Amino acid sequence: MLNVYEYFKKMQDDQVILYFKGEITNNLLTSILQLLDDRLERKNEDLKVRKKVFSVLLECLQNIYNYQQYQPIPEEEAYYHAATLMIRRTGDAYYIITGNYMFRDRVTKLEAKINKVNLMPPEELKEFYKQIISLQQQTDTGGAGLGLIDMARKSGEKITYSFDDVNDKYCFYSLQVKVPVKSN
Amino acid sequence: MEILRIDKTDRTPSIYCNPDEGSIEMSGRSIPENAISFYKQLFDWLDQYVQQPQGETQVVFNLEYFNTSSSKCILDILRKLEKIAESNAKVGVKWYFDDGDEDMEESGNDFKSLINLDIELVVK
Numbered sequence: 001m002l003n004v005y006e007y008f009k010k011m012q013d014d015q016v017i018l019y020f021k022g023e024i025t026n027n028l029l030t031s032i033l034q035l036l037d038d039r040l041e042r043k044n045e046d047l048k049v050r051k052k053v054f055s056v057l058l059e060c061l062q063n064i065y066n067y068q069q070y071q072p073i074p075e076e077e078a079y080y081h082a083a084t085l086m087i088r089r090t091g092d093a094y095y096i097i098t099g100n101y102m103f104r105d106r107v108t109k110l111e112a113k114i115n116k117v118n119l120m121p122p123e124e125l126k127e128f129y130k131q132i133i134s135l136q137q138q139t140d141t142g143g144a145g146l147g148l149i150d151m152a153r154k155s156g157e158k159i160t161y162s163f164d165d166v167n168d169k170y171c172f173y174s175l176q177v178k179v180p181v182k183s184n
Numbered sequence: 185m186e187i188l189r190i191d192k193t194d195r196t197p198s199i200y201c202n203p204d205e206g207s208i209e210m211s212g213r214s215i216p217e218n219a220i221s222f223y224k225q226l227f228d229w230l231d232q233y234v235q236q237p238q239g240e241t242q243v244v245f246n247l248e249y250f251n252t253s254s255s256k257c258i259l260d261i262l263r264k265l266e267k268i269a270e271s272n273a274k275v276g277v278k279w280y281f282d283d284g285d286e287d288m289e290e291s292g293n294d295f296k297s298l299i300n301l302d303i304e305l306v307v308k
Contacts, residue, residue, distance in 0.1 A: 026217060030194045033215075047284050051249065055287065058251055062217055126290075130298055133259055146252035154287055 018087040024068070024100075029061050036087065052154045052179045053087070053094045059147040060098045060175065061085070071103060080170055094179040102173045107163050110173070114159055117152045125153050151177050185236070188229045196222050197247060201229055206238030208265075211246040219253040223261070230264040237268045246280040246308075247288070255291070262299045269301055277303040 011019060018036060022028070033054060040050045064083050073080045083100035102110075120128060129149045152159055157178045164172040185203035192198035197212035208230075216222045243265060250258065262277070269275045279295070281288035289305060296303040 029217075034194070047282060048286060051285055051287060054249060055251075058215055058249070062215075062251060062253070065217055126294070130294055133256055133294075134298060146255065150252045150255075 015088045015090050016086050017089045018085070020085040021082060023081045024061055024064050024083050024085075026065065029058075029065065032061070032085065033058060046181070049094070049179060049181055053096065055154050056096045056151050056177045056179060057085075057087070059151050060096055060177065063147045064098060064100050067100075067102070071106075073101065092181055094181065095176055096179065097174065097176045099172060099174040101166065101170045102163075104169060104171045107171060107173075111161075111163070113148060114161055117148050118158045120152070122153070122156070125149060129153060155179055185229075185232055188225065190225065199226055201226070201233070203233055203236075203238070206241040207244075208241065209244040209246070211244070213248050214250040214254040214258075216251075217253065219251070219257045223254075223257040226261065227257075227264070230261065234264055234267050237271070237273045240274040240276070241265070241268055243275065243277040244280070245278070245292075250291075259295065259298065262295055262301060262303075266299055266301055275301055277301055278306050279303055280306050280308050283307050 017039070018032075020028075020032060036057060037050070037054055040053065045053075068081070080101040083098065085099075086095075086097040088095040088097065117125065117128075129146065132146055132149065148159065155177050157180065160176040160178075162174045164174070166172055187203070188199060188201040190196070190199040192212040195213060195216050197210045197214045199210045201208045210226075214222075245258070265275050265277070279292035281292060292303065292305045296305075
């Protein structure tokens with residue numbers, strides 16, 4: 001048998017309040033969001049924080065989902081369909097963390113996008129958001145390209161990410177968005 | 185013209201549009217992964233309504249959450265309403281948000297600055 005306690009203890013020590021591994025589907029997305037919403041409401045979490053956590057999670061999961069629709073990983077490589085989601089609650093913040101496999105050739109473009117958003121102060125992000133929303137065409141991943149900008153605006157903090165090498169074709173993309181609990 | 189009525193789901197808002205009353209209302213969550221296909225019906229309804237609007241049109245956005253895919257559609261809805269206002273008929277938009285939900289309030293302000301319409305931000 002797997003060492004369940006070891007898994008559990010690690011998550012508890014890391015203050016993980018929600019963990020999921022598997023394929024991201026639409027129904028799953030709705031269920032996870034509902035689960036999280038109920039939990040934060042029961043904890044009497046501040047409405048503002050609750051809505052931010054919910055919105056960031058929503059954009060993270062829909063980004064993964066949309067990417068998989070746009071550039072499907074072939075059926076014979078179903079191993080790489082799996083993704084993961086973690087929510088951590090530390091003393092001063094929620095952390096929404098996702099991880100998924102991605103084709104390596106997309107890394108440069110995505111990294112440039114995140115870095116660009118990370119360099120923008122709030123006012124600039126707001127203007128950037130408005131500029132993108134006003135464009136008629138959608139970006140190549142099918143979405144409006146607004147997800148990252150929206151996450152950055154709601155978080156108010158820099159987005160953290162990493163790309164782990166897997167093999168010649170794939171890498172593992174991890175993304176972390178912080179939602180501070182104390183209001184500024 | 186007919187009334188447009190769409191029931192709400194876990195992912196999409198309820199929509200009620202009455203051409204005789206000149207009222208357009210949406211309420212709930214708007215988080216579909218493909219917002220354009222969901223809003224198609226409303227776009228079609230609006231394209232027709234714009235041709236023969238009431239002297240006064242009241243629009244209500246009462247959203248709990250919306251995703252970025254929906255935000256583009258909301259802007260498109262407002263752009264269609266802008267056309268009514270340009271034809272000398274009145275359009276009043278109310279954007280509701282929960283007390284303390286600063287992001288929803290901010291979104292209302294974003295749209296307000298992008299669109300030439302009378303958008304009123306209202307605390308629920």
